[in-house]
Amino acid sequence: MSEHAELKTGPLEYRKEEGTLTILGFWIFLAAEVVLFSTLFATYAVLFGRYGDATPAPELFEMPIALAMTFLLLTSSFTCGIAIHMMRKESLKGLLIWLSITLALGLGFLGFEIYEFVHYVHEGASIQSSAFWSAFFTLTGTHGLHVTLGIAWCLLIIIQLVRVGLTPTTARKTFVIGLYWHFLDVVWIFIFTAVYLIGMVV
Amino acid sequence: MSEHTEHSESSIPVKHIIGFIASIVLTLVAAYTTVMSGLPVPWIIAIIMILAVIQAVLQLVMFMHIAEKNPIPQYGNILFGFFIAAVVIAGSIWVMSFGMSDMDMNGGSGEEHSDH
Numbered sequence: 001m002s003e004h005a006e007l008k009t010g011p012l013e014y015r016k017e018e019g020t021l022t023i024l025g026f027w028i029f030l031a032a033e034v035v036l037f038s039t040l041f042a043t044y045a046v047l048f049g050r051y052g053d054a055t056p057a058p059e060l061f062e063m064p065i066a067l068a069m070t071f072l073l074l075t076s077s078f079t080c081g082i083a084i085h086m087m088r089k090e091s092l093k094g095l096l097i098w099l100s101i102t103l104a105l106g107l108g109f110l111g112f113e114i115y116e117f118v119h120y121v122h123e124g125a126s127i128q129s130s131a132f133w134s135a136f137f138t139l140t141g142t143h144g145l146h147v148t149l150g151i152a153w154c155l156l157i158i159i160q161l162v163r164v165g166l167t168p169t170t171a172r173k174t175f176v177i178g179l180y181w182h183f184l185d186v187v188w189i190f191i192f193t194a195v196y197l198i199g200m201v202v
Numbered sequence: 203m204s205e206h207t208e209h210s211e212s213s214i215p216v217k218h219i220i221g222f223i224a225s226i227v228l229t230l231v232a233a234y235t236t237v238m239s240g241l242p243v244p245w246i247i248a249i250i251m252i253l254a255v256i257q258a259v260l261q262l263v264m265f266m267h268i269a270e271k272n273p274i275p276q277y278g279n280i281l282f283g284f285f286i287a288a289v290v291i292a293g294s295i296w297v298m299s300f301g302m303s304d305m306d307m308n309g310g311s312g313e314e315h316s317d318h
Contacts, residue, residue, distance in 0.1 A: 014272060020272070020274055022272075023272075023276070024274050024276055024279075027276045027279050028279045029253055030279075030280060030283070031279040031280045031282060031283030032283065033283075034280065034283035034286075034287050035283055035287055035290065036284065037285045037287070038287030038288075038290040038291050039285075039290055041291050042290050042291045042293075042294035042295070043294075045291060045295050046294055046295065063233060063237060067229070067233060070228070070229055071229070074222070074225050074226060074229065075222075077225075077261065077265055078221070078222040078225075078265070080220060080265070081218045081221070081264070081265040082214055082218060084267075085214070085215055085218065090308055093215075114296075179266055180264075182261055182262075182265045182266045184263055186258045186261050186262070189254050189257050189261070190258070192229070192232075192254075193232060193250050193251060193254040194251070194254075195251070197232060197233065197236040197250050198236075198247055198250070200236055200237065201236050201243055201246050202243060202246075202247075
């Protein structure tokens, strides 16, 4: 493939070599993110149950909120997948609609998370309360920060799509934010399982 | 900009719907196993962790197009990332498990460092 070759067929985001390499680079970034989160999960697992004088987790974790957050993020991952599908069919309108739904669901998730954190702090479990709660807030907070970043990023991509339309460059950018969003859901699956579900039984 | 629209008009791909429904079912099964099953705790943990891994693979394959025919294969990096993650987590839990029984006799109070 020569340096500035542009294919005429195949998904828009892969037509330029730059697009292909950017997406490969983003997968490498995601692999690094997996490792980053693994260190936080390891810390959480090691400090599990070390509540000190603070309220123990099983008294605070509630299944309905954890399930609501999970379903919001799962559904947003699904709608994001459809958005990319619409992009591949070169339907700008479809892409924008489904990306906006994804954004709204992401905001809903963030709302629940903020409510949850405020609630815990009021119940006497803050990041300073004990080793366990430090690890908990660091892990879930880092994920929440990623979601916040994803929402802002997605908003900027939507603005670009409205202004520029679908080109190999905007398609590449949209595909990358799509990968990022699915990745956030992958991390949340493990937070839901390792933090909330295990926190309720142990 | 290219104009061609050779794809069919089917709005939502079946693959995504299957992935979505499977994810919801796996989540509900995990929640049910945790709260209602009454199994021994190690079993519950093993079952829900397996369900989580299945769901993560589902996301990667169904939504993230990881197995798709790309100009450059992309799964190598992420698989290596997951391998490192597994080593870090399992290794940390394993190495920190030594001496834990002594600590439990002190009620875990040895863990309350005051921050510098």
